[in-house]
Amino acid sequence: MRMSPSTTTPPAATTASGPLTRSQRLDRLPFTRKHGKLLGASGIGWALDAMDVGLISFVIAALSVHWELSKSDGSLIASAGFAGMAIGASVGGLLADRIGRRSVFALTLLIYGLATGASALAMGVGALIVLRFIVGLGLGAELPVASTLMSEFAPARIRGRVIVWLEAFWALGWILAAVIGTFVAASGPTGWRWALAVGLVPAAYSLVIRLGMPESVRFLERKGRTEEAERVVRSFEEAAGIDAPGPASAAAEAGQVGAGGAAAEGPVAAAGRVAADEVGTIPAADQVETSGGIWSAPLRARTAGLWAVWFCINLSYYGAFIWIPTLLVDRGFDLTRSFAFTLIITLAQIPGYAAAAWLIEVLGRRWTLTVFLAGSAVAATCYGLADSEATIIAAGCALSFFNLGAWGALYAIGPELYPTRVRGTGTGAAAAFGRIASMLAPFLVPVFLVAGGQVAVFVAFSIAFALAAAAAFTLPEQRGKALAE
Template sequence: MTALPPADGATRSERLDRLPFTRRHGRLLGTSGIGWALDAMDVGLVSFVIAALAQQWSLDRTETSWIASIGFVGMAIGATVGGLLADRIGRRSVFALTLLVYGLATGASALVGSLAALLALRFVVGLGLGGELPVASTLVSEFAPRRIRGRVVVWLEAFWAVGWIAAAVIGTFVIGASDDGWRWGLAIGMAPALFSAVVRFGMPESVRYLESKGRVAEAERTVRRFEEAAGVRAPSSPAAEPVADAPAGAPAEPSVSIWSSALRRRTIALWIVWFGINFSYYGTFIWIPSLLVEQGFSLVRSFEFTLIITVAQLPGYAAAAFLIEKWGRRPTLTVFLIGSALAAAWYGTASTEAMIIAAGCTLSFFNLGAWGALYAIGPELYPTNVRGTGTGAAAGFGRIASILAPLAVPLLLGAGGSMLLFGVFAAAFAIAAVAAWTLPEQRGKALE
């Protein structure tokens, strides 16, 4: 790799954008990705816990639906509040706080003896889970080099598959192994609480956030660390930027609303995509183990099927990571949503083991590829001082669909069986695809 010359006259953001992907970028991605995987593991564990408790506690569909949905109520609030806090107290601090909250609440859930106590703790878990995801993607997006920014965020989202696979493994070999297996599974979910310390003290704060708060000396030090990792000498003359903190009381960067005339259309389109993909994803994957049990498969066998289907997420992310810098954000997101719609319709007609696995793997491939593209495009749509707010608000609105989906599953199954259920999921994906096509293409553009 040829060393880059000093970026004399460039802003800090431009200096970050021109760097190659270094070990320091990799460390940031890995640390954020582990937090992301732990988040996915917690969400995934719920589907297995629901299937186990439905048998052990003789719960009906309404009660099991609420175990899933109450967590998404917390996630809706957590995503919105977490995004707002990220623009006020920093991305890193909110990331660490959310890991601590949902890790401790998940561990406490292993000790409950009633449905009411479990529901209360799942709500708290949701607060942490909802706040973590949009904040992590915003932080990584603000450090990633511009030419591969979308790909790096998809790599981050790919850790979701790692976490969900871990949940499937725990579900198959821990939760399904004994009557108390679900308690041991939730106890393992305490890992994020320990990892939060690593995040708080081992990750850099966003340079763009630091600048927006007048902490320019800290921002300069952070940029220079990334330049040193790339073998680039710091410029002798940055583009008229101070290297000392702004004095107390200095005017803050002018703010803008996500509902301003310049941002309103993209906000509405992004919210529609978030709603459609959340409704179909969580309606499908939270319920798959339980639906398989109802079709006559044993608890262990249904968990094995879910594990196989989950593995298909990895190639979906790989394809999205490649295409997002080749095709662009909008075409990649739209194509993967269309593929998700077709796969959902196919899954609704699946009856044999081979068809269930094939259709499930196809749905897993396209659906998670779409998630990767969505997380990549979200932070790129907003300027720095509302980036966390914009991505968090969209995620929060999407979590409303996450709340509704598990509750709607029993009603749709009763009205028309699996064909109607997955037909509705296919329609939600299709509507999201139309909205995705109206989003502005941000490939190769600098963050505002």
């Protein structure tokens, strides 16, 4: 029977070492419907991002036919977006640590949604390049901020899996882009404009994000907004069937410790939650001194490794997937057929995410990321050597499977490497560094094509994937550990 806090005051949840912090109270919860709503809200934003990034590859291919767009101009359009993403990721991470994860998330959706809609009206390459840069500012800032916010709410035992689920929304967005590209962008000379007009959807969704999502509890505590942090934690506990605790201790009101727990459990809590006394079984992450920021001595090695993975995976992923529709056209397939092939290849992203979501809590983050990057390296070489429709599709599906599984693991491991004070900065900076590679990739593809054809292009990407796998293996394993405060 649920007991009202107005009639009785349940004792604070404690462990042998004392009262639970608010972060520990969140870590002990099962995955509830409230977690699911947060994941869905973040994931839809993520999918809309992917839809926008994916659409530009189809737009470039369509413009190469309708505007006789040169490869150099196509590279400029793609790279302008990635230049914006590099700046957006860096600035977005810094802002997330200063004004909050939720506010930055909503702002970025608004920026890129409006800019994408405006891109549909572009009358020339120059205008399209400028607008793609603005789109990139929003896209680049949103992705690391969304993963940081979700990481700070996900229970420690399944945090990696939850972030891979979040990243899996990317596949849904890219599939949507492929569908729009195949049936809208390829429909005629103005089809690409209607495809970009769909980008107005994120602008409206940003209002839903701002009004419906909670702010990070860790961020609220760090800013001294303890009453708001307590309300957020209690809302998640109530969703799990755990009664709200009694008055917070003085330490909790000072932002040091959260009042905790429950005297009586609801049916959901009884079925799935970790008991207060069992919180101590969740290993703590390494607590490190961060006065020097993400390049301080304790964080330097993990920052370098993370940046290397981000750089190499961006170079290979965007170099390949931005150009695949255009390269298929160059090989003699018409626009509709090349888009259809790309749609089939894109569908393989879904099982890739599913496999990564399972393995990340079985093998751990480091091994999962390393294995999927190594698989990407092999698949890239096979795609470069593919010389028939069947082998193109098979190798392309393998590349999608391994590459997007690797992305899921990468987004899971990033926020876990840093303490709260620099978590947004650390993930945003790594993403920003990676965007430098995504800026370079569209220009490198034409160069490699001239030097050695499609084989040279994908062998180069294979080497980059292999380097990323080596760098991933240097990162510390954080499976099952609480986030560092």
